[in-house]
Amino acid sequence: MPQPGGDTGRFAPSPTGPLHFGSLLAAVASYLDARSAGARWLLRIEDIDPPREMAGAAESIVRTLDAYGFEWDGSVAWQHESDAAHRTALDVLIEAGHAYRCGCSRKDLAGQPSGPLGTIYPGTCRGGSTAPEFAYRVRTDASAIRFDDLFQGIREHRLEPESGDFVVRRRDGLIAYQLAVVVDDELANVTRVVRGIDLIDSTPRQIWLQRLLGYRTPAYAHIPVAVHPDGDKLSKLTGARALAIGDASRNLVRALTALRQSPPHELESASVGTVWSWALEHWQPDTLAGMTEVRVTDD
Numbered sequence: 001m002p003q004p005g006g007d008t009g010r011f012a013p014s015p016t017g018p019l020h021f022g023s024l025l026a027a028v029a030s031y032l033d034a035r036s037a038g039a040r041w042l043l044r045i046e047d048i049d050p051p052r053e054m055a056g057a058a059e060s061i062v063r064t065l066d067a068y069g070f071e072w073d074g075s076v077a078w079q080h081e082s083d084a085a086h087r088t089a090l091d092v093l094i095e096a097g098h099a100y101r102c103g104c105s106r107k108d109l110a111g112q113p114s115g116p117l118g119t120i121y122p123g124t125c126r127g128g129s130t131a132p133e134f135a136y137r138v139r140t141d142a143s144a145i146r147f148d149d150l151f152q153g154i155r156e157h158r159l160e161p162e163s164g165d166f167v168v169r170r171r172d173g174l175i176a177y178q179l180a181v182v183v184d185d186e187l188a189n190v191t192r193v194v195r196g197i198d199l200i201d202s203t204p205r206q207i208w209l210q211r212l213l214g215y216r217t218p219a220y221a222h223i224p225v226a227v228h229p230d231g232d233k234l235s236k237l238t239g240a241r242a243l244a245i246g247d248a249s250r251n252l253v254r255a256l257t258a259l260r261q262s263p264p265h266e267l268e269s270a271s272v273g274t275v276w277s278w279a280l281e282h283w284q285p286d287t288l289a290g291m292t293e294v295r296v297t298d299d
């Protein structure tokens with residue numbers, strides 16, 4: 001049994017739709033990464049953005065993961081339950097002068113240059129804002145933030161020139177993903193973050209927040225994104241289908257193939273337990289080094 005206080009991994013889906021093949025890849029990779037290291041593995045539903053959520057998606061994700069044989073430690077964590085902790089962290093940032101009110105609307109920022117991390121905030125409200133509607137942004141500087149991604153190698157970013165100060169509490173009052181994820185990973189002692197490469201550009205912002213809040217920085221591994229044969233990312237928007245509960249072994253084997261683990265074809269008709277035993281015994285993360293996308297057919 002993994003020991004409390006040791007390594008901890010997690011899967012943290014947002015309930016914007018049911019589990020699809022792209023999210024299954026992240027779940028499988030983080031599960032194998034954690035379990036092969038004897039680490040704990042947690043399931044956290046990131047349900048703090050009601051406008052983006054789909055009714056029933058959270059329950060459907062949990063049900064599918066269960067049917068696919070994932071065994072998480074403890075009970076499912078619901079991110080909305082740590083709202084008070086998110087707001088305390090926000091207060092810490094505000095009180096220390098790291099976060100400030102920003103009254104800029106999306107329209108105000110239209111036409112601003114974009115960097116590798118998205119639209120670059122020009123610092124308009126750094127000196128203060130009296131706008132009635134406001135977000136909170138965290139101040140950045142130009143120091144280098146470096147991390148060594150297990151799959152993608154060394155990354156280095158400078159937030160001030162590349163993203164500028166970024167939002168930690170949105171104008172609609174909701175806590176931004178960047179802050180919530182950092183607080184929850186710290187509270188759960190997460191030491192290994194394995195997730196899709198579409199989130200790699202968030203990582204320097206999250207490391208920045210960890211430093212400002214005095215948190216640890218976990219090890220990061222960003223897996224290639226699953227794309228349709230035409231090159232579009234697999235997502236709800238591009239019509240990725242919900243994973244069928246009854247097709248667990250076949251879909252797990254497809255996921256292992258996409259993750260370049262070369263499972264034997266016969267495994268598709270084996271039990272879910274047999275698929276996991278094979279996967280744990282043969283997990284070779286090195287095969288993903290430097291890969292940014294894997295092509296799959298979503299059927």
Ligand code: GLU
Nearest residue numbers: 012013014046181195199
């Ligand atoms: N909730 C995020 C998503 O579903 C992932 C968060 C993370 O793994 O850091 O895209």
